[in-house]
Structure formats: structure tokens, C-alpha cells
Amino acid sequence: MATASDTDLRVFIDRQYALLDAERDAEIERTSLLISNCSQKLLEQKGLALGGLGVASVAVGLGGKSLIELERPAAYHTTPIFPPHTLRTGDLARIDEHASGVTKKSKVTKDTSAKSVIEGVVYKVSNTRIVLAVDPPSSSNEDLDIPDRCCLIKLANTVTHERMHKAITSLESMFLPSANTRSRPPNTLHRTLLGLSSLSALPQNTSSTPSKFFDPSLNPSQITAVRFAVNSPEVACIHGPPGTGKTRVLVEVIRQLAYRTWMEGLEKDKQEQANVNVNVSNEAEKKMRILVCGASNLAVDNLLERLSVPAPAPAPIPLSSSTAETDTGAEAEATTTTTKDTESKKAAPSLPQPPPIALTRLGHPARIMSSLYSRTLDFQTTTSDEASLAKDVKSELEDLLAALSGSGSGGNKKGASSSKADSAKGGKAGGSAGRGGGVKKGVRLRGEARRAAWANVRELRKEYRKREEGVVRSVLSKAQVVLSTCHGAGSRQIQNIDFDVVIIDEATQAMEAVCWIPILKAKKLILAGDPMQLGPTIISEGNKRHEKSKVGAKEGAKISAPKPKSAPSPPKPSTDIPNPSTADSDVDSDSDASSSGYSTDPDIQDEGDSELPKVSESTSKSTAKPTRSLLRPPKSLNTTLFDRLETMYGRKVKRMLDVQYRMNTKIASFPSKTLYHSRLKSFPANAGHVLADLPSVLSATEDQEESDEDADADALGPGSEVIFFDTAGAEFWERSEGDGSELNAKGKGDNVDGGSLANENEAEVVRVWVGKLIQAGLKPSQISIITPYQAQAQLLRSLLTQTQSEADLTELEIGTADGMQGRENEAVIISLVRSNPDGEVGFLKEKRRLNVAMTRAKRHLCVVGDSSTIRRGGGKYLKKWMDWLENEADLRFAGDLV
Numbered sequence: 082m083a084t085a086s087d088t089d090l091r092v093f094i095d096r097q098y099a100l101l102d103a104e105r106d107a108e109i110e111r112t113s114l115l116i117s118n119c120s121q122k123l124l125e126q127k128g129l130a131l132g133g134l135g136v137a138s139v140a141v142g143l144g145g146k147s148l149i150e151l152e153r154p155a156a157y158h159t160t161p162i163f164p165p166h167t168l169r170t171g172d173l174a175r176i177d178e179h180a181s182g183v184t185k186k187s188k189v190t191k192d193t194s195a196k197s198v199i200e201g202v203v204y205k206v207s208n209t210r211i212v213l214a215v216d217p218p219s220s221s222n223e224d225l226d227i228p229d230r231c232c233l234i235k236l237a238n239t240v241t242h243e244r245m246h247k248a249i250t251s252l253e254s255m256f257l258p259s260a261n262t263r264s265r266p267p268n269t270l271h272r273t274l275l276g277l278s279s280l281s282a283l284p285q286n287t288s289s290t291p292s293k294f295f296d297p298s299l300n301p302s303q304i305t306a307v308r309f310a311v312n313s314p315e316v317a318c319i320h321g322p323p324g325t326g327k328t329r330v331l332v333e334v335i336r337q338l339a340y341r342t343w344m345e346g347l348e349k350d351k352q353e354q355a356n357v358n359v360n361v362s363n364e365a366e367k368k369m370r371i372l373v374c375g376a377s378n379l380a381v382d383n384l385l386e387r388l389s390v391p392a393p394a395p396a397p398i399p400l401s402s403s404t405a406e407t408d409t410g411a412e413a414e415a416t417t418t419t420t421k422d423t424e425s426k427k428a429a430p431s432l433p434q435p436p437p438i439a440l441t442r443l444g445h446p447a448r449i450m451s452s453l454y455s456r457t458l459d460f461q462t463t464t465s466d467e468a469s470l471a472k473d474v475k476s477e478l479e480d481l482l483a484a485l486s487g488s489g490s491g492g493n494k495k496g497a498s499s500s501k502a503d504s505a506k507g508g509k510a511g512g513s514a515g516r517g518g519g520v521k522k523g524v525r526l527r528g529e530a531r532r533a534a535w536a537n538v539r540e541l542r543k544e545y546r547k548r549e550e551g552v553v554r555s556v557l558s559k560a561q562v563v564l565s566t567c568h569g570a571g572s573r574q575i576q577n578i579d580f581d582v583v584i585i586d587e588a589t590q591a592m593e594a595v596c597w598i599p600i601l602k603a604k605k606l607i608l609a610g611d612p613m614q615l616g617p618t619i620i621s622e623g624n625k626r627h628e629k630s631k632v633g634a635k636e637g638a639k640i641s642a643p644k645p646k647s648a649p650s651p652p653k654p655s656t657d658i659p660n661p662s663t664a665d666s667d668v669d670s671d672s673d674a675s676s677s678g679y680s681t682d683p684d685i686q687d688e689g690d691s692e693l694p695k696v697s698e699s700t701s702k703s704t705a706k707p708t709r710s711l712l713r714p715p716k717s718l719n720t721t722l723f724d725r726l727e728t729m730y731g732r733k734v735k736r737m738l739d740v741q742y743r744m745n746t747k748i749a750s751f752p753s754k755t756l757y758h759s760r761l762k763s764f765p766a767n768a769g770h771v772l773a774d775l776p777s778v779l780s781a782t783e784d785q786e787e788s789d790e791d792a793d794a795d796a797l798g799p800g801s802e803v804i805f806f807d808t809a810g811a812e813f814w815e816r817s818e819g820d821g822s823e824l825n826a827k828g829k830g831d832n833v834d835g836g837s838l839a840n841e842n843e844a845e846v847v848r849v850w851v852g853k854l855i856q857a858g859l860k861p862s863q864i865s866i867i868t869p870y871q872a873q874a875q876l877l878r879s880l881l882t883q884t885q886s887e888a889d890l891t892e893l894e895i896g897t898a899d900g901m902q903g904r905e906n907e908a909v910i911i912s913l914v915r916s917n918p919d920g921e922v923g924f925l926k927e928k929r930r931l932n933v934a935m936t937r938a939k940r941h942l943c944v945v946g947d948s949s950t951i952r953r954g955g956g957k958y959l960k961k962w963m964d965w966l967e968n969e970a971d972l973r974f975a976g977d978l979v
């Protein structure tokens with residue numbers, strides 16, 4: 082395959098712009114339509130707003146942000162407790178003046194330039210208080226003028242879109258600079274990711290390094306993946322099917338990189354018989370800086386939680402676990418443990434426990450697990466030695482803001498701090514009128530005094546920001562590992578910081594553009610994910626027509642006339658390009674598995690259709706032999722960077738983890754065979770685990786045996802790991818529900834009318850089966866119910882919580898597949914819902930969604946569905962699943978149960 086040309090790059094970049102614009106527009110349209118068409122009263126009823134609020138206090142947070150605390154004043158409400166609402170920490174929200182009339186509509190536009198607009202992030206929520214963190218005004222004329230009686234409205238979040246757009250613009254100016262753009266030159270990583278340079282070979286002699294591991298129980302495929310990630314010169318992808326320990330591998334990779342100089346120091350010292358500590362501190366300067374990102378805050382927090390546990394002393398790995406790795410990227414078979422290995426382990430010299438890694442988590446504290454607060458930049462800046470420099474200014478600012486909001490203490494508490502801040506400002510913004518001095522509690526400043534006070538606030542804010550920036554710089558300079566979401570890596574605090582390595586977890590759930598935000602800061606990239614599980618959440622995908630028309634229109638303008646800066650390169654038609662990963666695949670085409678391990682996004686396989694941007698006339702008519710370009714424009718935002726790299730570089734760029742620790746072998750066998758080339762093995766200790774082994778089930782069974790009760794115990798032992806309640810012929814028809822406002826996480830309702838779907842009879846089967854499992858000794862918290870449809874999830878929630886009064890079912894987990902990715906439970910029940918005479922199966926066809934649903938169970942999987950509808954409407958994959966369930970599962974007729 083040929084390296085990419087400027088024309089390829091232009092098409093790729095323009096395609097990214099077009100798709101991102103369509104996505105942003107869809108998001109704004111969805112939220113704005115709802116908000117602008119509804120009165121505040123209706124928004125309150127829908128839980129999208131809280132009305133009749135007053136300001137309880139104003140404080141100062143990181144970055145000089147105003148923390149506006151809102152409450153329900155007794156003057157307007159009989160109770161201070163908020164009605165039900167959907168405002169959560171981390172949401173974007175706006176303060177509007179409270180509209181007393183029922184009909185007044187909210188004015189929600191993209192234009193946020195109006196003076197009175199106060200927008201921010203929800204920082205804290207309790208039953209009676211909600212805190213909004215608002216950025217300091219950018220213009221000096223703005224007054225944070227909060228209405229006496231206000232309404233807080235939830236908004237669409239466009240910050241991520243803006244950052245993604247900016248990342249693509251940076252790429253454009255890096256690779257296709259115009260006369261007016263200036264940017265730093267691209268590095269080898271950036272060139273490799275865009276197919277402008279080929280992937281470098283692995284260095285020689287790295288097949289057995291590192292040789293000491295912090296996690297002693299890594300399996301051979303995990304060790305191979307760690308070595309591959311650590312030694313790859315530019316980019317490495319780790320493919321982790323469900324339950325294979327991706328996060329565990331990433332933790333080891335981060336430790337290997339972070340402690341590299343420490344370990345090298347120890348080795349050197351050992352040779353020189355010198356003092357370890359002296360050399361280690363000498364090496365500190367050369368420490369590798371790592372940026373760890375995730376597609377979601379949860380993914381980042383998961384990694385941070387595990388990294389926060391002190392690393393044990395690294396130990397040599399058993400010889401058996403080492404795998405031969407060649408520079409062509411082929412993986413050699415790992416052998417089983419031998420006595421020789423045990424001996425080698427025993428003989429290994431012991432190493433000390435490493436010092437803690439300096440970790441700093443970026444991001445809004447409102448969006449970070451509270452148990453990890455001490456790792457946040459927010460906490461570290463306020464508790465660092467340098468923090469006192471900014472504290473004085475902060476308290477003065479807070480007093481002043483309190484005075485401005487009418488909640489001033491009435492006394493001048495500033496004393497020494499005031500004079501320090503004054504001197505810092507050169508006395509410019511002095512004057513008691515604006516400081517809150519003498520302002521009585523509850524009395525709001527007006528007129529000239531208010532203007533003067535705001536001028537003072539602006540000066541103090543500037544000073545505070547300057548001092549705080551110094552503190553932030555100092556904290557970050559000490560952080561060896563910085564953690565944030567991908568889009569969080571675009572924050573101001575690290576805009577001038579580069580990293581040796583960027584690691585992205587859940588990379589298959591992130592759009593490519595968002596990954597570029599951290600990648601632009603890196604020399605090397607490590608991605609982890611599973612392309613066979615759900616991809617990024619795309620709103621514009623919910624309405625294909627919407628997306629196509631928008632993308633088409635934009636591309637029409639941008640792509641039909643690409644303006645390459647250099648001469649057009651040889652023709653590289655974007656049609657008729659076989660997917661390299663399927664071309665040599667020996668796997669059933671329906672399996673979506675590529676030769677490189679497997680999955681390829683159907684979007685990639687479909688590339689070459691008429692939707693792709695066309696190359697220019699002159700290039701397509703050339704007689705030169707067509708060559709395939711490494712760089713392919715994505716068909717949709719569903720094509721992730723992970724997918725694209727897999728298509729570009731095949732097995733050379735990735736390693737797959739092949740031992741899963743979650744599922745019983747029976748449960749794992751269908752996904753392994755159809756989506757992972759039968760390479761997914763079960764960890765021996767878990768391969769045969771069944772519900773009957775659980776202590777609570779064992780003791781319940783003993784009790785029942787004593788009392789001679791029939792508890793359907795046979796349903797829980799070997800042979801019943803997978804049960805299929807087939808509703809075919811029972812006429813358990815689905816029904817549509819809702820008005821189209823019930824959308825799943827991808828913004829899809831999957832119903833002809835735009836609503837969601839439910840199936841009462843199926844829900845009844847689920848209810849009865851849950852009852853049997855509980856009777857057999859399972860705790861409700863050990864059971865999860867997954868259904869593709871929101872309406873069915875809702876129905877199940879009300880059915881199960883109302884009728885199963887003998888057990889507390891609040892801990893039963895009920896959700897859609899989209900919400901269950903990353904979760905697991907002992908028993909999982911899937912309700913497929915679709916049952917109709919026309920064989921309509923909707924998005925059950927999406928195998929990645931189905932894969933997530935069927936791989937959450939550890940010991941027991943129960944499927945309830947209509948095999949006849951699914952066979953008729955489903956593609957090859959669904960038909961195969963039905964065949965497999967009929968042949969391999971404990972097949973039962975649903976009609977017998979209810």
C-alpha cells in the first residue's frame with residue numbers, strides 16, 4: 082500500500098470536518114429544539130430545569146471560577162427540596178431569569194454573547210442546593226448579574242465539539258499549511274497515524290523485555306501486549322475482548338514506562354555496587370512523562386483508582402510466560418509453566434518496592450469520583466506549598482462576590498490579605514465601595530458602587546489567575562502521569578505541555594477527532610479497546626437522512642474541489658479498495674473478523690461505496706496503475722482511530738488479549754467463535770463456574786433439600802449456563818410506546834414511529850425467572866437484566882419493583898446494552914423484545930450491541946426472545962446465534978413458564 086498523498090490527506094481532513102459539523106448540529110438541534118419549544122414550566126416538568134431559585138452564596142473555585150450556589154428561597158416555595166430533575170454534576174447549564182408565565186419560552190440559541198447569559202458546569206447537587214461553576218467573564222464589561230429569581234436550565238455541551246474541530250484544524254495546519262498558518266512540524270507518530278510514513282519495525286531484542294513485572298499474575302497474552310506496547314516505536318493497539326484485563330494491562334504498561342528510569346538506575350547501581358537512592362534521584366530528570374486518557378471519566382477514574390494502589394516490587398517473570406516477538410509483529414505461542422520456571426523465579430534477585438508515581442487528574446472535580454479527589458489538580462493546587470500565594474486574593478475575591486450577590490458579611494474581614502492584594506494590583510482597584518466593606522448582609526450593591534466593585538473583581542481575578550497559574554504549573558511539573566478524558570486534554574492547563582507517551586483506554590468508544598486532542602501532544606501512542614463492542618455515541622447517526630444530507634452538502638462544498646498545496650499525486654481511487662483485513666481472512670464473512678485479529682468495523686468494510694468523497698477528475702482518469710493509499714477517509718464517526726489503524730497496518734499494529742476471566746466457557750463460546758476467531762480462552766479457574774457454586778445458592782439449596790421444596794435447582798447447575806426461553810408461536814407480540822422522546826444512548830428509538838418498544842409477555846417471563854433465581858439463593862444485586870429498548874427497561878423496572886414484594890429488588894440492575902458496557906454480573910437475563918409477524922428486528926441486527934449484552938454474564942445467561950421473528954428479520958449473525966441457542970442452550974418454551 083502506498084503512503085498517503087496530500088490529496089488523500091485533504092479528503093480525510095474535509096471528511097472529518099463534515100462529519101463533526103453534522104454531529105455538532107444534530108446535538109444542538111436536539112437540545113435546542115426541546116428547550117426553545119418548551120416553556121420553563123414544561124422544562125421543569127421534564128426535569129430539564131429548576132425554577133424559582135435564589136442565590137445562596139458565591140464562592141471562588143479553581144481558575145477563578147465563580148461557584149454560584151442556588152436554592153429554593155422560602156419566599157417562593159413551601160419546601161426547600163428540589164422537585165425531581167435531571168441536572169447532574171458535570172452538566173452544562175444556564176441561569177435565566179425566572180419566567181412567571183406558563184407560556185414564556187426559553188431563548189436558547191447558539192449565541193452566548195448576550196450580556197446576561199450565565200453559563201457554567203453543575204459542580205455539586207444536593208436535595209436543596211445546586212452549585213454552578215461559572216468561568217470568569219472574558220470581557221471586562223461583563224457583570225455577573227444574577228437575577229433575584231432565576232431558573233437553571235440544562236444545555237447542550239458543545240465544548241467537546243469545539244476542541245475536536247480545533248484538533249483537526251491543527252492537523253490541517255501541520256500537514257497542509259497555507260501562507261497564513263504556522264504550526265509546529267509533525268512528528269513521526271503523527272505521520273504514521275495518517276499513513277504518511279510506514280509503521281517502524283519493533284527494535285531488535287525486545288522480545289523478552291521488560292523482564293520484570295509489577296503484576297505477577299499477568300497471562301502470556303497480557304505479557305506480550307505489555308512488551309509490545311512498551312517497545313513499539315510509535316503506536317501500539319491492545320485489543321481486549323470482554324473481561325480480558327485491558328485495564329490491568331494498561332496499569333502494567335504505565336508502571337513499566339513510569340519506572341523505567343528507576344529500574345534502569347537499580348540495574349546500574351547493582352553493577353556499580355553504588356547507593357541506589359543517589360542514582361535514582363539523578364535519574365529523576367529523565368523520567369518519562371505520560372498522559373493517560375480515556376473516552377469517559379469513568380474509564381480514567383478506573384485507571385487512576387488502580388494506579389493509586391502502591392505498586393509492588395517488580396519480579397522477574399517465569400520463562401514460560403515470555404513470548405518470542407519478532408520485528409514483523411508475529412506472536413509466538415506461549416508455553417505452560419514448568420518446574421524450570423518456578424526455579425528461575427525462586428532464584429531471581431529481589432528488588433525494592435518502587436516509590437509512588439506522582440499522579441495528577443485533570444478535569445472538573447464535579448465529574449471525578451469523590452474518592453479520587455486528592456489526586457485532582459484542584460486539590461493539589463489548593464494544598465500545595467505554593468497555594469498560599471493565591472489564597473489571600475481568593476478570600477478577598479470571595480468577600481467581594483458575596484457582597485455583590487447581597488450576601489456580604491457586613492464587616493471588612495480582609496485586613497492583611499486586602500493590603501497584600503492591593504499591593505499586588507498596585508493599588509489600582511482599591512476603594513472600599515467595591516470590596517463589600519460596609520455592605521450589610523442581604524443588601525445588594527447598586528449603581529456606581531456596583532460597577533466599581535465589579536472592576537475590582539476583574540482586577541482581583543486577573544491577579545488570582547496569574548498566581549494560580551504559577552501554582553498549577555508547579556504542580557503539573559511534578560506530575561509524572563497526568564490523567565484526563567481525551568477532550569480534557571485540550572484544557573488550558575496543559576496546553577503547553579508535551580508528553581513522551583499518550584495512552585487512551587476505551588479507544589474504540591472514542592471518535593477519532595477526540596483522540597487527536599491528546600495525540601497532538603505526544604511522541605508515542607498506545608490505544609486499548611475492543612472494536613467488537615459498542616463504538617462512540619453518535620447523535621447524527623440516529624437520523625441517517627439528517628447526517629447524509631448534511632455531510633453531503635458540506636462535502637459538496639468542500640471536497641469536490643480539493644485544493645492540494647502540492648501537485649496531485651498518482652491516482653488512489655477511494656472506490657474498489659478491498660479491506661486488507663478481510664482479504665486474507667479465513668473467517669466466515671459474517672463474523673466481522675479480520676486476519677489481524679478480528680474485528681473490522683462494518684463501516685470500514687463498506688468503504689468504497691458512493692458515499693465516499695470522490696477524488697478529482699484529473700486523478701481518477703489517470704492511466705497509472707491504481708495503488709491503495711494507507712489513509713482512507715472514514716465513512717462515519719463510527720470508524721474509530723483503532724479501526725483505521727487496524728485496517729492500515731493489520732496485525733503489525735496490535736496484540737490481542739486472549740484469556741477472559743469473566744464468563745463460563747459455554748457463555749463465552751459463541752462470541753469467541755463468531756467475533757474473535759475462536760481465540761478467546763477462558764481462565765481455567767472460571768471456565769466451569771456456575772450459579773450453584775455461589776455460597777448463597779449452595780446454602781439455599783441445602784435448606785430447600787431439607788424442606789423438600791422444589792426450587793428449580795436443576796436450572797442453576799451444569800448444563801444450564803445458557804437458557805433460551807423461546808417465545809416463537811406464543812404470540813407474545815411487541816408493542817410500541819412513547820412519542821419518540823425515548824431515545825437510547827445513541828439517540829435512536831428504533832421504532833417506525835420514533836418511539837420505543839416493549840413486550841409485556843416477555844417481561845412477565847423475565848419476572849418469573851428472576852423470582853426463580855432469587856428463590857434459588859441469588860441476591861438481587863447478582864442479577865442484571867439487559868434489553869435493547871428503553872421502554873422495555875422501564876416496563877421491567879415497574880413490573881419487578883411492584884410485584885416482587887418478598888425480596889428487595891432495588892439492587893437488581895436493569896438497563897440497555899448501551900448502558901451496560903464495561904459491567905458484569907453473576908446472572909444476566911436478556912429480553913430481546915422483537916416479536917412481530919413481519920420479521921422486523923431493528924437494531925438487534927447490530928452485532929456489537931448484542932455482543933455487549935451476551936458477554937456481561939459470569940455464570941448464567943438467560944435469553945428471552947422470539948426465534949421465529951429473529952430468524953426472519955436478522956442477518957447471518959442473528960441466524961447463527963439462534964442456531965447456536967437452539968443447539969447449545971437449555972431450550973425452553975416460554976409459554977410453559979407464564
Ligand SMILES: Nc1ncnc2c1ncn2[C@@H]1O[C@H](COP(=O)(O)OP(=O)(O)OP(=O)(O)O)[C@@H](O)[C@H]1O
Nearest residue numbers: 298299300321323324325326327328329742903904
Ligand atoms: N492476569 C489476571 N489474573 C487474574 N485475574 C485477572 C487477570 N487479568 C484480568 N483479570 C480479572 O479480569 C477482570 C477483568 O479485568 P479488567 O477490568 O482489567 O478487564 P477489561 O478488559 O478492562 O474488562 P471489560 O472491558 O470487559 O470491562 C477483573 O476482575 C480482573 O481482575
